[in-house]
Amino acid sequence: MKRRLNILCAIVLLVMGWSVGVSLYYMGLGMTKGVQMGMDAAREMMEEGNSVKLDEVSNMQAVSLFPKFLGEWERELFTDSIRNEKTGRYVPMAYSNLMVSVPVETPAWQKVASSVMGFLVLVANVWALVLFIRIVVSVNRSDIFNWRNVRRLRRLGILLIVGFVCVLLSEYMALCNLREAFALEAYDLALPDSVKVTNLLLGLISLIVAEVFAIGLKMKEEQDLTI
Known part of the structure; x- marks a missing residue:
């Protein structure tokens, strides 16, 4: 096992x-x-x-796109076309990402906030990796159900959630600034792929596992006292 x-x-x-x-x-x-x-x-x-x-x-900007609802299914998903080199015919398509040159005004406080949040994301990821390695080492030593691992799991969950929130806020501020300077007729600007809900889900799962460990340890301590 x-x-x-x-x-x-x-x-x-x-x-x-x-x-x-x-x-x-x-x-x-x-x-x-x-x-x-x-x-x-x-x-x-x-x-x-x-x-x-x-x-x-x-002024180059990475833009994530989502097709607007234009009333017809074909126009909703396929607003553009591209040439198929195999057949020489143009096929319908829709963009999901673009690189465009658009001057975007970013307030100084947002630049500072984005830098701080980027640093927090880096620290949170490194710390989370260290905690995960410590949990693995503890498991290999057959020292699994203890309060140290409960604290590690709680910290791991909090770090993952903090990292997700920092990335979300930073990208959302950048998206709001970009929407002030750039727009497309057939597309809505969306959050980039760097905002991954997976980190939030893993953080919540880690907190749930920590609480399960805590409940089991409390039950074990109560049984030891009764004996």
Whole structure:
């Protein structure tokens, strides 16, 4: 039974490591491409004597879209078309994500708040990973049902929920600012994929498991007192 639990814990760690690794890879790739595009735009600006391309690069925004209800099923889901290279014909489609160059006014307090929340998300994720590893080590030592693990599970749940709330607030503020400067006829702007309800669900499950452990420990203590 312990071997099976160790395998499941190892799979969870691998999935978490893969998720973090993919996020870091795309973050690094985006930063690298952004720096490269900025350098190219700056070079062209110096050569041509204008700042249009530099402004276009600095104002790039990632936009998540959701088709509006337009009265007809086909128009609701397929508001655009794209060429199928296999057949040479245009097929209906709808966008879900875009990269656009739009100047967005962000107040200074929102920039500070977003930076603080980003730091909190990083700390919460690292701390949650450390707590999960400690729980796994405790399980391997056959020291499972104790108040230390109850506290760890509670902290793990709170950290996951805090991370979700910070990401949600940061992305919602960015979405509100973007809606002030950008709109499309056939689409609504939506929250990006970085806002994952999975973290909230895992946090709630962790709190529930912690309370189950706590109830079991209290019952055990009461039985020991009666004996």
